[in-house]
Amino acid sequence: MKIINLDHLSANPLLPEVQEAMINTIRNNYGNPSSQHRLGDAAATALEEARESVARLINCAVPKEIVFTSGGTESVNHAIKGVAFAKGEKGKHIITSNIEHSSVIRSIKRLKLFDFKVTSVSVDKYGMVDPKEIEAAITDETILISIMHSNNEIGTIQPIKEIAAIAKAHNILFHTDAVDSVGVIPVDVQDLGVDLLSFGSNAYYGPAGVGGLYIKRGTGIWPVFDGGVQENNKRAGTENLIGIVGMGKAAELALKDMEKRILHSKNLKEKLLRELPDYLDEYVVNGHPESSLPNHISVSIKYIEGESVVLMLDEEGIAVSTRSACAAGALRASHVLLSIGCDFADAQGTMVITFGVDNTEEDVDKFLAVLRDTVVSLREISPLYNKVVK
Amino acid sequence: MKIINLDHLSANPLLPEVQEAMINTIRNNYGNPSSQHRLGDAAATALEEARESVARLINCAVPKEIVFTSGGTESVNHAIKGVAFAKGEKGKHIITSNIEHSSVIRSIKRLKLFDFKVTSVSVDKYGMVDPKEIEAAITDETILISIMHSNNEIGTIQPIKEIAAIAKAHNILFHTDAVDSVGVIPVDVQDLGVDLLSFGSNAYYGPAGVGGLYIKRGTGIWPVFDGGVQENNKRAGTENLIGIVGMGKAAELALKDMEKRILHSKNLKEKLLRELPDYLDEYVVNGHPESSLPNHISVSIKYIEGESVVLMLDEEGIAVSTRSACAAGALRASHVLLSIGCDFADAQGTMVITFGVDNTEEDVDKFLAVLRDTVVSLREISPLYNKVVK
Numbered sequence: 001m002k003i004i005n006l007d008h009l010s011a012n013p014l015l016p017e018v019q020e021a022m023i024n025t026i027r028n029n030y031g032n033p034s035s036q037h038r039l040g041d042a043a044a045t046a047l048e049e050a051r052e053s054v055a056r057l058i059n060c061a062v063p064k065e066i067v068f069t070s071g072g073t074e075s076v077n078h079a080i081k082g083v084a085f086a087k088g089e090k091g092k093h094i095i096t097s098n099i100e101h102s103s104v105i106r107s108i109k110r111l112k113l114f115d116f117k118v119t120s121v122s123v124d125k126y127g128m129v130d131p132k133e134i135e136a137a138i139t140d141e142t143i144l145i146s147i148m149h150s151n152n153e154i155g156t157i158q159p160i161k162e163i164a165a166i167a168k169a170h171n172i173l174f175h176t177d178a179v180d181s182v183g184v185i186p187v188d189v190q191d192l193g194v195d196l197l198s199f200g201s202n203a204y205y206g207p208a209g210v211g212g213l214y215i216k217r218g219t220g221i222w223p224v225f226d227g228g229v230q231e232n233n234k235r236a237g238t239e240n241l242i243g244i245v246g247m248g249k250a251a252e253l254a255l256k257d258m259e260k261r262i263l264h265s266k267n268l269k270e271k272l273l274r275e276l277p278d279y280l281d282e283y284v285v286n287g288h289p290e291s292s293l294p295n296h297i298s299v300s301i302k303y304i305e306g307e308s309v310v311l312m313l314d315e316e317g318i319a320v321s322t323r324s325a326c327a328a329g330a331l332r333a334s335h336v337l338l339s340i341g342c343d344f345a346d347a348q349g350t351m352v353i354t355f356g357v358d359n360t361e362e363d364v365d366k367f368l369a370v371l372r373d374t375v376v377s378l379r380e381i382s383p384l385y386n387k388v389v390k
Numbered sequence: 391m392k393i394i395n396l397d398h399l400s401a402n403p404l405l406p407e408v409q410e411a412m413i414n415t416i417r418n419n420y421g422n423p424s425s426q427h428r429l430g431d432a433a434a435t436a437l438e439e440a441r442e443s444v445a446r447l448i449n450c451a452v453p454k455e456i457v458f459t460s461g462g463t464e465s466v467n468h469a470i471k472g473v474a475f476a477k478g479e480k481g482k483h484i485i486t487s488n489i490e491h492s493s494v495i496r497s498i499k500r501l502k503l504f505d506f507k508v509t510s511v512s513v514d515k516y517g518m519v520d521p522k523e524i525e526a527a528i529t530d531e532t533i534l535i536s537i538m539h540s541n542n543e544i545g546t547i548q549p550i551k552e553i554a555a556i557a558k559a560h561n562i563l564f565h566t567d568a569v570d571s572v573g574v575i576p577v578d579v580q581d582l583g584v585d586l587l588s589f590g591s592n593a594y595y596g597p598a599g600v601g602g603l604y605i606k607r608g609t610g611i612w613p614v615f616d617g618g619v620q621e622n623n624k625r626a627g628t629e630n631l632i633g634i635v636g637m638g639k640a641a642e643l644a645l646k647d648m649e650k651r652i653l654h655s656k657n658l659k660e661k662l663l664r665e666l667p668d669y670l671d672e673y674v675v676n677g678h679p680e681s682s683l684p685n686h687i688s689v690s691i692k693y694i695e696g697e698s699v700v701l702m703l704d705e706e707g708i709a710v711s712t713r714s715a716c717a718a719g720a721l722r723a724s725h726v727l728l729s730i731g732c733d734f735a736d737a738q739g740t741m742v743i744t745f746g747v748d749n750t751e752e753d754v755d756k757f758l759a760v761l762r763d764t765v766v767s768l769r770e771i772s773p774l775y776n777k778v779v780k
Contacts, residue, residue: 003428003429005429007425007427007429010421010422010424010425010429010430011420011421011422011425011429011430011433012420013420014416014420019416019417022416022632023413023416026404026409026412026413026597027409030401030402030403030404030598031400031401032400032401032598034400035397035400035401035709035711036697036700036701036704036711036712037397037700037701037703037704037709037710037711038393038704038707038709039393039395039397039400039401039709040400040401040709043401069460070459070460070464070599070627070630071627071628071630072627072628073615073617073618073626073627073628074460074615074627076617077614077615077616077617077626085503101617102616102617102618102626103615103616103617103618103626103627106616106617106626107616107617109616110612110616113475200628202628207416207630207632208420208422208628208629208630208631208632209460209627209628209629209630209631209632209633209634210630222500224467224614224615225463225464225467225493225614226467226492226493226496226497226499226500227463227466227467227491227492227493227496227497228463228492228493236463236467236492236493236496237460237461237462237463237464237493237599238461238462238463238590238592238598238599239598239599240460240461240597240598240599240600240630240633241598241599242412242597242598242599242632242633243599243630243632243633244599307426310426310427311426311427313427314426314427314428317428319425319427319428319429319430320427321425321426321427322426
């Protein structure tokens with residue numbers, strides 16, 4: 001069965017050029033970048049080429065501001081815990097928002113066990129953070145502000161540049177989790193003025209389990225891994241060269257094709273949102289109407305369970321998600337949806353659609369038709385629907 | 391130029407079957423194991439198959455005692471810091487040895503900043519730890535003992551079973567860094583009686599930047615990464631499926647071919663050590679004469695610099711190492727060699743040769759001939775040699 005993948009947030013196929021770069025590494029470049037002989041030289045060259053490509057994608061001042069990691073989660077843990085432990089003498093207060101990814105929330109929660117205090121600011125009904133609330137939360141003890149660049153569940157893009165300027169004015173380090181933005185929309189670390197920025201590789205058709213952390217030159221931070229002197233002594237451990245090469249190639253292509261990809265996604269998103277009322281009633285589109293990821297739609301469908309929609313669409317060969325795959329094993333309602341004022345029942349009926357380069361208008365047509373039938377049959381057996389609507 | 395790789399400790403080529411498994415994953419299996427649709431199911435199936443293969447290699451009681459990591463360094467950091475923070479209330483004393491890998495040494499050094507105390511036991515001239523010294527170092531505060539399974543620089547294999555029994559008798563958790571043993575020689579976590587065991591993938595022809603941590607069921611330990619609920623809630627972050635699949639295939643082959651590989655390595659090692667006196671004088675072979683990795687030779691050559699040997703052999707297409715690639719960037723003399731009583735000058739003249747399945751007797755012949763010429767020309771320009779010997 002041909003699968004229609006409308007869950008690119010969870011998993012992107014690797015682009016052919018990325019595949020070839022990785023396969024070439026698998027076959028021919030097995031050296032250790034730290035070795036002093038030619039096997040090592042070849043590996044070190046490939047590693048630094050990838051670093052340059054990734055650095056260009058987010059406009060680093062110098063490539064060595066990039067530390068390669070095992071993915072967004074490691075990057076976030078490194079940024080938050082690394083700054084907290086390095087700056088803990090200066091103060092133990094961190095500011096974040098209510099709609100961050102679990103890696104941010106749980107890293108900060110972990111730090112509470114080391115006596116760190118946290119202020120988590122609320123968001124408006126579009127999931128937008130108010131920079132003024134951030135500024136108001138700053139104390140003499142504040143050492144770190146961490147606000148995500150775009151939200152993985154509702155797509156809302158935050159005013160990062162503004163928040164970074166506030167952090168800078170108060171001499172506080174600023175981290176942004178940009179896992180769902182980098183490679184998808186323009187992200188320029190120098191223009192944003194951030195100190196730390198976490199990103200992955202799969203969002204732009206590189207491999208999963210590979211990522212990076214931008215650490216602005218001169219930023220005092222502890223490593224997560226102690227050991228060897230790899231990655232300019234910022235991240236011990238032999239590098240996942242195969243994955244990193246794939247990420248580098250993916251970064252190069254993302255930079256080159258970004259405009260084209262954004263236009264493609266936007267067209268599909270607009271078509272879907274425009275035609276949705278013809279197929280469905282009683283739903284809410286979540287997230288900000290303008291400041292939002294071009295490839296991302298979150299819809300809460302009343303009177304049904306999102307999980308059932310996912311499973312029934314899967315039967316028809318269509319992949320969508322209820323929310324981030326990271327949280328798929330957890331059964332609680334989404335903290336993001338509850339934070340934007342969605343009620344518990346609507347949160348449970350939420351479906352996230354994320355487009356990619358492989359999607360077509362026909363995919364949207366098929367999805368809408370199957371979704372209509374799915375919702376009709378689910379509502380037929382929904383006690384709530386029968387009580388409220390019929 | 392055909393490269394003769396005698397530095398398998400730093401970098402092993404991927405076996406053809408491993409390559410094919412990874413390439414198949416790159417091309418066909420891009421799902422996220424946590425997703426609830428069929429793209430995710432395929433990924434989850436591949437992930438669990440790999441876990442079973444790896445679990446069989448080290449004889450876990452159940453596969454979910456394996457947590458996949460980004461390599462040996464992450465595994466070691468997870469084991470040591472994870473136990474320390476989880477058990478810190480009970481006590482803050484850790485026992486280790488003087489010849490551990492930098493990931494162990496520096497993880498423990500990091501813990502000193504959190505008020506942990508460390509006893510580091512010495513080793514004999516073969517690099518062997520005395521279990522009695524470990525037992526003598528135990529206090530009421532001791533929560534963790536970490537001793538490596540085999541040493542990466544001199545190949546000595548430690549009496550892990552005996553040390554694990556001592557730890558158990560005192561109700562102390564025991565971790566072993568087995569990165570250079572797993573997949574190379576038989577390692578059975580149940581027979582050894584360890585609570586935690588770190589390993590990688592590249593030692594047995596899987597990809598670099600992928601590894602695992604064995605955590606015995608019921609062991610209380612913190613994660614290194616907080617975030618999603620992956621890996622039975624023990625390691626957040628989307629998995630590096632491509633690398634993990636390669637590791638699984640490599641584990642399967644390592645288990646099947648281990649005896650054959652050991653025999654092959656032993657033959658080459660014995661040949662080299664037997665013939666070495668015909669090519670070289672004034673050298674010392676480091677490590678234990680019997681309890682030693684079958685693929686590993688460490689030789690300290692007097693009056694010359696190991697780095698120069700590496701570079702000159704490289705010119706002839708032969709890859710060897712002065713010590714672990716992880717430490718190649720660091721300029722200090724090896725702590726391992728100094729610990730076994732090697733003097734500073736001899737430590738600097740040390741060369742590590744590690745065999746792999748692709749080596750032949752002809753490789754050893756060529757190496758010995760080139761080494762002789764290299765050492766002759768280096769000694770000719772060595773002021774020390776000319777002063778002492780001539």
